[in-house]
Amino acid sequence: MSILQILEFPHPNLRKVATPVKVFDEELSGLIDDMLETMYDANGIGLAATQVDIHKRLIVLDVSEDRDNPKILVNPSFQIIKEDLAEYDEGCLSVPGFYETVCRPETILLKAQDKIGEVFELKAEGILSTCIQHEIDHLDGKLFVDYLSALKRNRIRNKLEKEQRKHS
Numbered sequence: 001m002s003i004l005q006i007l008e009f010p011h012p013n014l015r016k017v018a019t020p021v022k023v024f025d026e027e028l029s030g031l032i033d034d035m036l037e038t039m040y041d042a043n044g045i046g047l048a049a050t051q052v053d054i055h056k057r058l059i060v061l062d063v064s065e066d067r068d069n070p071k072i073l074v075n076p077s078f079q080i081i082k083e084d085l086a087e088y089d090e091g092c093l094s095v096p097g098f099y100e101t102v103c104r105p106e107t108i109l110l111k112a113q114d115k116i117g118e119v120f121e122l123k124a125e126g127i128l129s130t131c132i133q134h135e136i137d138h139l140d141g142k143l144f145v146d147y148l149s150a151l152k153r154n155r156i157r158n159k160l161e162k163e164q165r166k167h168s
């Protein structure tokens with residue numbers, strides 16, 4: 001297993017749209033293990049393949065308190081089943097150090113495949129719903145900062161670019 005490098009905003013590859021997973025093989029399970037290790041190492045509750053520069057429709061997440069309940073979502077999609085919006089203070093491993101309130105549909109019905117390609121559905125609300133929507137946005141090249149004002153987004157971008165220059 002290995003810890004993968006996480007791309008940071010405004011890296012252009014975070015804007016790529018991921019393509020569906022078609023083969024459920026050893027290579028996929030190896031990538032899933034690496035993504036889980038990377039997510040736990042970074043103390044994140046979710047990680048999309050896009051964030052580690054792999055442009056496949058694959059997400060790992062774990063919103064459990066004890067961090068012992070990993071979920072794998074391959075080729076995920078969702079329907080909104082309750083239009084009500086819920087507010088969450090969102091953060092992102094690709095936007096380190098910034099937290100902002102984002103509104104998203106409260107309750108969704110997720111449809112995805114597991115690591116062997118079996119289709120499953122899951123009704124999600126609360127932080128699980130928020131996290132799934134945040135991760136699927138990554139697969140479509142979208143970030144939570146896109147929901148903020150241009151002023152806030154540009155401030156975040158400038159601060160992160162400054163940080164990145166220091167460390168490169």
Ligand code: GNR
Binds near residue numbers: 130
């Ligand atoms: O670790 C994470 N925490 C988080 C908190 C609120 C809303 C979404 C998230 S996802 C984030 C990990 C991450 O960047 N996933 O893409």
Ligand code: NI
Binds near residue numbers: 092094
């Ligand atoms: Ni994120």
